[in-house]
Each structure stands twice: as C-alpha cells, then as structure tokens.
Amino acid sequence: MSSAELPQPHRTADVRRPTLNAVAARAGVGRGTVSRVINGSPKVSAQSRAVVEQAIAELGYVPNRAARSLVTRRTDSVALVVPDAETRLFSEPYFSEIIRGVSAGLAGAGMQLLLVLARDETEYARLAAYLSAQRVDGVLMMAVHSDDTLPDRLDELSVPTVLAGRRSETEPLGHVRADNRGGARVAVEHLLAAGRRVIGTITGPMDMDVARERLDGYREALKHAGVAVDEELIASGDFTEEGGRAAMRELLRRRPGLDAVFAASDVMASGAVLELRAAGRRMPRDVALVGFDDSIVARHIDPPLTSVRQPLEEMGRTMANLLLDEIAHRGTGRREVVLPTELVVRESA
Amino acid sequence: MSSAELPQPHRTADVRRPTLNAVAARAGVGRGTVSRVINGSPKVSAQSRAVVEQAIAELGYVPNRAARSLVTRRTDSVALVVPDAETRLFSEPYFSEIIRGVSAGLAGAGMQLLLVLARDETEYARLAAYLSAQRVDGVLMMAVHSDDTLPDRLDELSVPTVLAGRRSETEPLGHVRADNRGGARVAVEHLLAAGRRVIGTITGPMDMDVARERLDGYREALKHAGVAVDEELIASGDFTEEGGRAAMRELLRRRPGLDAVFAASDVMASGAVLELRAAGRRMPRDVALVGFDDSIVARHIDPPLTSVRQPLEEMGRTMANLLLDEIAHRGTGRREVVLPTELVVRESA
DNA sequence: TGAAACCGTGGGACCGCTCCCACGCGGCAT
DNA sequence: ATGCCGCGTGGGAGCGGTCCCACGGTTTCA
Secondary structure, rough: OHHHHHOOOOOOOOOOOOOOHHHHHOOOHHHHHHHHHHHHOOOOHHHHHHHHHHHHHHOOOOOOOOHHHHHHHHOEEEEEEEHHHHHHHHHHHHHHHHHHHHHHHHHHHOOOOEEEEEOHHHHHHHHHHHOOOOOOEEEEEEEOOOOOOOOHHEEEOOOOEEEEEOOOOOOOOOOEOHHHHHHHHHHHHHHHHHOOOOEEEEEEEOOOHHHHHHHHHHHHHHHHHOOOHHHEEEOOOOOOOOHHHHHHHHHHHOOOOOOOOEOOOOHHHHHHHHHHHOOEEEEEEEEEEEEOOHHHHHHOOOOEEOOOOOOOHHHHHHHHHHHHHHHOOOOOOEEEEEOOOOOOOOOOO | OOHHOOOOOOOOOOOOOOHHHHHHHHHHOHHHHHHHHHHEEEEEOOHHHHHHHHHHHHHHHOOOOOHHHHHHOOOEEEEEEEEEHHHHHOOOOHHHHHHHHHHHHOOOOEEEEEEEOOOOOOHHHHHHHHHOOOOOOOEEEOOOOOOOOOHHHHHHHHEEEEEEEOOOOOOOOOOEEEHHHHHHHHHHHHHOOOOOOEEEEEOOOOHHHHHHHHHHHHHHHHHHHHHHOOOOHHEOOOOOOHHHHHHHHHHHHOHHHHHHHEEEHHHHHHHHHHHHHOOOOOOOOOOOOEEOOOOOHHHEEEOOOOOEEHHHHHHHHHHHHHHHHHHHHOOOOEEEEEEEEEEEEOOOO
C-alpha cells in the first residue's frame, strides 16, 4: 500500500527524529528560543530554558548536524591525515597514543575525528581540494615529509592545520613535537655517566628534522662533557631494522672498540642488537645501547632496551588544542609546542 | 568598513566556494541537470553532460556535503568505534591493519571514516543515541566484549552495524572474524608434525569467543592425531604478558615434561618465553612454542616466534563491504564471514 | 493524422537549522 | 503621563543541495 513497501536504497531508516520545530511546539516557544537554549545563548529567560530543556529531554532531541553545518559553515569535525605509506607505523605506540590524545582533546570540544589515510600519490594530490571543500574545520597531519607540500596548500586555502613534528627548522605551520634534541642529549649523558667514552650513534635519514635534532643532541652531550666528536662514530640509518643493522656493522668496522651506541630509534636499535650479538658483543657489558621512542619492541628486545620516551598522548592532546584554537581564532599566529622527553632506563644501558 | 573587519569566530574562511547554482548558471542549464550529472543519472543528454562537466572543472566545484546530507538523510560516513580501554591494542598490527583495510574498502565507495574512541562508561552509554542521530550511515565496532550491548542497541535503532569478531557463537549481528579454530588447529598440528606429544596450551579468557575457538582448535588437532587431551595441560591466561607468564609457570609445575606450548596470543607467548627461560628450558630444543596473531613482538622475541597470522587487512576490507552492503540494502540478512589464517613458521617451533 | 508514450529539462518545494530583524513589554528617566 | 531603553522573544529568510512534478518536443503506434 504505502511507499514503505518499496525498497528505499540509500535512505536511512525513516524513523524521523524530532526536529527543533517539534521541540519548539512542545515547549510552546519559538524556534529561535530553542536554538538559543541549545547553543547556550545567555539571552534566554530561566523559565524558557527550563521548559525547552524539558521538551528536549522528553523528545530525546538531538540536533541535526547537517542542517547546522549548512548554515554555520562549520562541520565540527577535523581530519587526521596519515599517509598510507606510514600506516605500518601505526603498529608503533606512536600513532595510537597520539590518536588517543587527539581524540581526547577533541572530545571535550564536541569535535569529531575523521581519519583519512592517503593511499597513493593521486589521492594525496586531490586531498587539498577535498579537505578545503567545507568538509572539515581543520586538519591534523602526521608523518609529514620534508618535501610534503600538502600542508602549504592547505594553508593557502586557509584551512587551519597543525602538524605532528616539523618539516624543517623553519616550519611555517603550527606544530607539536617532542624535544628530540634534549632527549638525545639525556640519552648520551646517561651513557657518559656510566663511564662510556667511545659512543657511536645511528642516525635517521638526515633529510628529516627528527633525525637531525637527535644527532645534534648527541653532539651537544659529548661536547658538553668535553669528549671530542668522532665523525667516524656517526653512521646513518633509515629508521628501519635493516638500516640499523647495516649502520651497526659499519660502526663496528670503523671503530671496533666502541663501548656504547645511541640509536635514534628503537627499531634501528633492534637491528643493531642483532649485529652486536653476531659480533659476539654482550650488552650492556661490552656495548651499552640506548634507543629512542620507547616503542613496544624496546621491552621485548633482549636485553630490554633503555630508551627515550616521548609524551605521545600529550602531544596528541596538544595538537588538538592548537587546532581548536586556530579554528576559533584564525591567524592568532602560528605556534609551535615542544614537549619534554623522558629517559626510560632498562637493562641495555 | 565592511563586516569583514569584525572578528568572525567559528566561521570558516568566507571564501565562498562555487555552488551548484553557479555551475548551472555557467553551463547555461538548470540546477536539476547539474545535480543529475553529479549523481550520474542516465537521464541527461551527452551534450548537457559535457557542458556541465566543463563548468564543474572550470569552477573547481565540489558539492557541499552538508546540504546533500540534509535532504538525502545520508551522511556518506561510517563510524569505527573502539572502546578506549582497548586502544593500547592499537599498538598491535591488529588495529592498524584492520583500519587500513576498512579505509580502503570505504574509499572506493566515497565514504568517510569517523574514528570514535569511547572513553569511559558514560560516554559509551550515550554513544547509541549519538550514533543513531543521523550522524553516520553505519557503524563498525572493534573489540566488542561478550557483554557489550551497544551493538544490540544500535541494531534496535536500525543502524547498520558490523563487528570485528563475534560476541558468542550465536552472534545475531553481521561480523567478520578469522578462522580462529582452524588456525589453532594448524598451529598444534605443526607441533605434532615436529614430533611433540606433550603439548600444553595457554588460553585467553574463556568468556571471549576467540579464546574458546582457539582452545577448541587445540583440542581438535590432538583428537584428530589420536593424542588424548590432558586437561592439566590447559592453563588460562588473559591475553597479557604477565598472564601468559603465570600460566606457563603453572603448566611447568603441573607437567614438567611438556615439550611444546601453543599460546593463544603472541603477547602471552612472550610471557611464556620469560618463564621458560627462567626455568632453563631452551627453545625450541626443549620446548617448542607457537603463538597467535603474528604481532610485532613475534619477530622480536628470542627465538623468533612461530605464529598464526590473520588476514587483518582483508578482514577490515570485508567489514567495510558488509557494512556498505547493509547500508545499501537494509536487512538483506545478517552475514558472517570467516577468513582463513596462515601459519608463519619461525624458529621457536 | 492524432493520441499516447517518452525523454530531457527547468524550477518550486523542502530538508532542519541559525541568523537577525522587528516587536512587545516592563522599568526608568524626563 | 510620555518617551526611551533593553531584554526576551517569534518567525522570515536562506544555507546548498535533491526530489519530483510539469512541460515542450520527438518519436511511436493505432
């Protein structure tokens, strides 16, 4: 009989939810008043507010986001963009912790989190247009590469954007990062304090800011302790296990007498461990080892790895806050926040 | 002069994007025609279509999602709900792989992924109302507990829902899961094939379907091989490292002569390794060990752990597809999909 | 040759909300 | 008393789409 018998593809269940109008009718007030109550406007009498709130409760009214967005031009949602190539890194606490921080930071403001995995280059290229098309109020980006221009494009389109980490020392956009330099410094100081003097380091790719910063921290610590920096003790990896292993091999070849290594990431450290073991070096007796990230592998490496921990969740929360701030008051000036790291001492050093 | 000088908090940049109207005007056709072109309706002449597409390209037009949602009552987005308590599991490939699969599956359909971390109980309780309030077209849920009623509530509110894993053998909702029983069986068969006969198992919490299924697989394999199941060789853990360790200790106490162990998760296996090592057992010589999940720790345990891998990404993609299907044709009947597992042989067994 | 069927098309109505203007009313100064 | 101010308040307009009806122009078939 009714059209209800016809299939209704692509239609949500037509259990029509109460509208603002319905609430107004029930409360015996105008739509404007209901809207004011919902949006916490002060220009409502206590009485009206009570009546409206009552009606809302009775009807189980929830505002329609689309209708609101349409007029306010806000979406109350932000996108978290992660290049898919890096998704594997998800497996590191890095992503999950940051995400939970972001989520916590956004929840308070009633913002939704849109997860966008940029699969291939094509998709990535379209992203700027896509994200600027009034779909989100702002964008958070993780794992930005030095040569990544998406942030700049978003900036041109005046889409509030906050990055996890910076692309270079002169990052123009707002971002949050850990004190990589300080963390590295503390790590190396820890090795120095244990009496180690021939300390090598395995760096990340030098076109990444984190890698440069951690290397700088290594240098600073040595310099500060009056130990000359031996360039032969610096080998570069690429943040992969195999890269770490190769770098370690190189270090052992160049300076067989080294007694400690600071690896700029736990994953590289785990590669180094394999090589050290193969070379018959015992840890920490012969060679002490410190990593960076305090990732999940740190605890499972044998011996458990001393590592530098970043306040990931706090970084996420801070990113959310910076973004919310930027959304609320545009162009309040870009801000960068650097959060402190912490050395987690285990058995490897 | 203009109002542009006034601060405009909470307003997106007023660079007004072209509307469908603008496109129509430029193309010299009516709004209806433009709408038809955008939605791929066949009832448009080739000529009109060409003109409209041209105009769209020239203006860089992108449809306004909110406006569309308002009338269609669709949002073209689905929520992925993850109880925050489980977020730590993010660090396992489990979540990241599933997410990437989900994302891939949704991307093809032009759907957005809303990540919802349900923090505390209160929030979790509100979620049903929230999610049913025309905010998403469907819901994907991970890490559902046996006593979780959110899925049922969503179902009542006729919100299409698909789960990762089932709550019990009689799960009424659509879901995707790995062949836990078969995987466990293959794992144990692998141990049997290596000549092991006194095979213990460390199970997960028995109120979880995965745990029960994996234990069943263990039993099946033994039975099939004509080996009597010794209940003393079954110890229960809780999917944590410490739980695995305790269970292993118990097994060694009960049956010091065991020559193999099947742990229902890699994390528990890593705990077992610690205990075995403490007890002076060498692996795999004295005791062979197989885990489940092929998580990141599996490769880093010493010796590298033989483990059962689940096709996580495919599970994610399948979840997305089931959900899309359910959204498009409601009530086409609940479906459950079971995907095969694979034994990854390393050095521990 | 005329009616019927069909096809692409334009545009009005509407989705549910916010914004803002105009209005009524009581209190205060004139 | 009369005017003015300010505070709630109601409701029209409009956000940018989709849906659907009505319309003119062909084609089809009796």
